[in-house]
Amino acid sequence: MPQKILVAEDQQHIRSLIEYKLKNSGYTVISAEDGRSALEKAGEILPDLILLDVMMPLMTGFEVLAALKSNEKTRTIPILMVTAQSKEDEVLKGLELGADDYITKPFSPNELAARVKTVLLRRKINR
Amino acid sequence: MQLQFLILIVLAVTATIFSIVTSIAMVVRKALELGRSRAHARLYQIYSSQVAEFLLIELPALENQPRASDAFRQYESLLSPVKQRLEQMNPSRRRFHRSVLRSVLIDMTQDLTGESAGRLVYFFYSLGFVEEEIQLLQSGRWWIRAQAARHSGLMRARKSITALTAALEDNHPDVRHQAMQALIVLVGVDALSTILRLSRNISQWTAIELSVIVAGFKEEAVPHLIGALESRDQSVVLFAIEMLAEVGFVTAVDPLMNLIRTSRDVKIQACAASALGRLGDERAKTLLTGLLSNRWAPIRLKSLEALGKTGGPDVVKLLTPYLETADAQEKLTAARALATTGVKGLKVLQEYEKRHMDEKADLVRQVLEEFGLEPTHG
Numbered sequence: 001m002p003q004k005i006l007v008a009e010d011q012q013h014i015r016s017l018i019e020y021k022l023k024n025s026g027y028t029v030i031s032a033e034d035g036r037s038a039l040e041k042a043g044e045i046l047p048d049l050i051l052l053d054v055m056m057p058l059m060t061g062f063e064v065l066a067a068l069k070s071n072e073k074t075r076t077i078p079i080l081m082v083t084a085q086s087k088e089d090e091v092l093k094g095l096e097l098g099a100d101d102y103i104t105k106p107f108s109p110n111e112l113a114a115r116v117k118t119v120l121l122r123r124k125i126n127r
Numbered sequence: 128m129q130l131q132f133l134i135l136i137v138l139a140v141t142a143t144i145f146s147i148v149t150s151i152a153m154v155v156r157k158a159l160e161l162g163r164s165r166a167h168a169r170l171y172q173i174y175s176s177q178v179a180e181f182l183l184i185e186l187p188a189l190e191n192q193p194r195a196s197d198a199f200r201q202y203e204s205l206l207s208p209v210k211q212r213l214e215q216m217n218p219s220r221r222r223f224h225r226s227v228l229r230s231v232l233i234d235m236t237q238d239l240t241g242e243s244a245g246r247l248v249y250f251f252y253s254l255g256f257v258e259e260e261i262q263l264l265q266s267g268r269w270w271i272r273a274q275a276a277r278h279s280g281l282m283r284a285r286k287s288i289t290a291l292t293a294a295l296e297d298n299h300p301d302v303r304h305q306a307m308q309a310l311i312v313l314v315g316v317d318a319l320s321t322i323l324r325l326s327r328n329i330s331q332w333t334a335i336e337l338s339v340i341v342a343g344f345k346e347e348a349v350p351h352l353i354g355a356l357e358s359r360d361q362s363v364v365l366f367a368i369e370m371l372a373e374v375g376f377v378t379a380v381d382p383l384m385n386l387i388r389t390s391r392d393v394k395i396q397a398c399a400a401s402a403l404g405r406l407g408d409e410r411a412k413t414l415l416t417g418l419l420s421n422r423w424a425p426i427r428l429k430s431l432e433a434l435g436k437t438g439g440p441d442v443v444k445l446l447t448p449y450l451e452t453a454d455a456q457e458k459l460t461a462a463r464a465l466a467t468t469g470v471k472g473l474k475v476l477q478e479y480e481k482r483h484m485d486e487k488a489d490l491v492r493q494v495l496e497e498f499g500l501e502p503t504h505g
Contacts, residue, residue: 013234016175020183108241109183 002028003120006047008038008064009082010056014105018051021109022116035059039067042074049120052099053082054090062093069098078119082107170227178231181205181250182243202249210254229256236281248283257284264290269299276302280309288313295325304336316344316351323355329362338370346376353382364395372402380408387414397425404433412437416445428460435464435472443471450479455490462494473500 005027009015019029030045032038036058042050050068054061061081068074081094081102091102100119103112186201209228213221232254236247251257260282263275276294279287287309294306303326310318319341329337341348348370355367368386371379383399383406390396400418403411415437418430431449434442446468449461465472476495480488495501 011234011238012172013175013178013231014238016172016179017183017235017239020176020179024183105238106240106244107238109239109243110241 002026003048004028004030004045005116006030006032006038006042006045006050008032008035008050008056008061009053010034011053014053014082017109018112021113025113025116027116035061035064039064042068042077043071046073047077048123049078049080049116051080051082051116054084054087054094062097065094065097065099078123080115080119166223167227170224171231174228174231175235177209178228178235178250182235182239182246199249202246203253206250206253225254228254232256233278233281236283244283251282251284252286257282257286260284261287261290264294269297269302272297273299273301273305276305276309280305280312283313285313292321292325295322296327300330300333304333307333307337307340311340316347319344319348319351320354323351323358323363323367326358326363327360329360329366334362334366334369337366338373341370341374345374349374349376349378353379356382356386361392361395364390364392365398368395368398368402372405375406377406377408380406380410384411384414387418393423393425396421397423397429400426400429400433404429404436407437409437409439412439412442419445424456428456431457431460431464432467435467438468440471443468443475446472447475450476450491459490459494462491463497466494466498473498 005022007015007018007022007029009018009031010033015031015033019031022029030041030047032041035056038050038052038056039059041047042064052061052064056064059067065079065081068077068079075098078100079094079098081091081099083090083094083102083104091104094102100122101115103115181202184205189197189201213224216224232247232250236244236251239247257279260275260279263271264279264287266272266275272294276291279291291306291309291313294302295310297303297306307318307322310322314321322337326333341352352367352371352374355363358364358367364386368383371383380403383403387396387399387403390399396418400415403415412434415430415434418426419434421427421430431446434446443465446461446465449457450465452458452461462476465476473495476491477500480491480495482488483491
């Protein structure tokens with residue numbers, strides 16, 4: 001069964017790129033356009049990985065991350081943060097809150113797919 | 128009386144009709160805007176998915192040594208269905224679709240790197256967006272020119288370089304600023320020479336933006352800054368001096384010394400003296416010492432400061448007599464310069480303060496306090 005990835009990203013164009021790349025890499029992709037719906041969907045579908053943008057309406061990526069990590073059901077889901085290149089503090093904050101890895105914008109779709117693969121592999125080994 | 132009443136009634140009715148018509152017009156306009164914005168969002172979604180596919184679809188591998196045109200042919204085959212569809216639309220619909228497609232492509236170019244970003248550049252050229260932006264750089268409205276300059280940079284279209292270079296001399300600062308940023312994206316550090324050569328009356332805001340660019344390039348920017356020392360515009364020269372001191376690369380020392388010798392502008396000479404101090408290079412000491420007897424006070428004061436930063440026992444010896452000068456500003460600057468030299472200079476100040484209990488040592492006391500040292504006489 002293909003692995004499920006939740007893409008939480010408010011910007012349509014980036015979401016389209018990520019969705020296309022991940023679907024073509026063999027994953028099932030579910031999307032959320034804001035932080036709150038990302039949190040709800042994560043609780044419902046329990047994805048194998050969440051790609052989480054930092055800047056989102058309703059709830060920021062950090063708030064979603066903190067909520068996911070404080071919930072018994074979702075705390076083990078690996079998180080890959082998507083941040084702006086110039087914001088080192090965002091990266092550090094995300095990692096401190098429990099994110100497994102991060103990718104900065106602008107990004108190469110191939111690099112994104114490789115990182116997703118690595119995080120999922122790491123999770124499989126750790127189980 | 129009756130006529131007046133009639134006029135009032137007519138005016139009231141006219142005003143009521145006017146406000147009703149205006150309200151209806153506003154509601155209609157809002158509804159149209161909302162409809163347009165919804166249509167834009169729907170179309171944006173469609174084009175986002177389509178462009179994502181164009182950018183990420185695996186294309187058949189080319190031969191061992193493919194020509195650029197081979198890759199372009201492949202990219203063109205992706206675009207041709209979209210182009211055909213656009214051609215079949217009426218002009219107004221086509222304009223709308225093209226504007227949405229352009230915004231999708233521009234948004235994507237800001238978030239993508241790698242081979243996909245290369246495809247995007249081709250799309251901009253092939254769909255005629257590069258040409259359009261070049262034409263918009265000639266618009267009579269400054270905000271359109273500024274946006275066109277920004278878009279040209281984002282499109283990474285080298286064809287725009289000439290038009291962007293011309294935009295560096297635009298009347299509006301926002302257009303100049305966007306052109307500057309776009310040229311840096313397109314040409315890299317080498318664009319700095321052109322930017323500085325064509326700049327006039329650099330505003331504080333532009334100076335901040337430019338300094339961020341220079342800071343990004345660090346020592347790579349030094350040759351271009353040295354070149355800018357020859358500018359006829361005072362603001363450009365002052366900016367270049369400031370940035371040479373900020374970057375702190377020793378190759379700047381000789382050109383700055385040369386500038387002091389050749390320039391007749393007091394502000395430039397003073398600023399260059401100050402920069403030499405910040406660079407802290409021994410080679411500048413003789414020149415700075417000579418400037419202590421310059422006829423212009425700003426040059427003398429900046430040279431005192433600079434010598435303090437250069438440091439060394441010889442400088443302490445040189446600066447000490449200035450504590451006796453009658454010019455309060457010179458005395459204060461010399462005291463601060465001595466304090467900057469380090470322990471020896473501070474010791475000289477402390478001894479001076481001990482020797483003079485009266486107000487003659489007030490300025491020295493002030494400097495000692497500034498440097499966190501307790502004066503003997505309060």
